[in-house]
Amino acid sequence: MTAIPQAAIELAKRFEGFHRVPKIDPLHRAYPYICPAGYWTIGYGRLCKPDHRPITEEEGEDYLCQDLLTALNATLRYCPVLATEPEGRLAAIVDFTFNLGAGRLQTSTLRRRINQRDWPGAAKELRRWVYGGGKVLPGLVARREAEAVLLFSRFPAQLDGTHSTS
Numbered sequence: 001m002t003a004i005p006q007a008a009i010e011l012a013k014r015f016e017g018f019h020r021v022p023k024i025d026p027l028h029r030a031y032p033y034i035c036p037a038g039y040w041t042i043g044y045g046r047l048c049k050p051d052h053r054p055i056t057e058e059e060g061e062d063y064l065c066q067d068l069l070t071a072l073n074a075t076l077r078y079c080p081v082l083a084t085e086p087e088g089r090l091a092a093i094v095d096f097t098f099n100l101g102a103g104r105l106q107t108s109t110l111r112r113r114i115n116q117r118d119w120p121g122a123a124k125e126l127r128r129w130v131y132g133g134g135k136v137l138p139g140l141v142a143r144r145e146a147e148a149v150l151l152f153s154r155f156p157a158q159l160d161g162t163h164s165t166s
Contacts, residue, residue: 002076002083004068007091007150012068012098015143016045018060029054036139037132045099067098074102079114088153089119092126095147100129123148 019041020033032052035041042048043060046067055063075090075097076083082090093114097105105111110125126148130140 002072002090004065004072005087005091005094007088008068008072008094008098009064011091011095011143011146011150012064013044015095015099015139015146016043016064018044018057025054027054027056029056030060035132036137068094071095071098071102074105078102078106078111081115081117085117086153088150089114092147092150095143096126096129099143104129119151123151126151 020031032042044064046063113121
């Protein structure tokens with residue numbers, strides 16, 4: 001079993017954030033909100049119903065791990081070449097799948113480019129997925145760019161700009 005790449009966790013946390021924690025809640029719980037693409041969401045980007053109960057950050061992290069594991073499994077099912085590529089490439093596509101869903105990966109030209117190991121083509125395709133609610137979202141532009149950068153990493157992925165040589 002492949003572990004969730006740390007860079008995928010970091011990307012998801014960075015771009016999703018732990019949102020909607022009101023100052024008046026002494027337990028610092030997150031409440032459901034509508035994301036920029038128009039979906040009810042809670043914690044670190046988990047889809048939910050509008051009446052979902054508030055969650056703690058620890059619960060949000062548990063949900064995130066569950067959702068990223070689902071995204072990891074789908075990513076490896078549709079892009080098996082990533083099992084033998086540098087971890088950064090896997091992390092980038094796991095984050096994409098977490099953000100947009102396995103169905104979008106399954107039917108995409110991005111998937112074809114990845115399985116052909118066409119990394120410049122895959123980066124170009126990633127950068128096309130920046131729309132939410134019919135408009136370009138700056139957060140998605142930044143997220144896709146961060147994912148595209150990871151496609152070209154040769155070393156284990158770390159988002160702080162360093163890399164491991166072991």
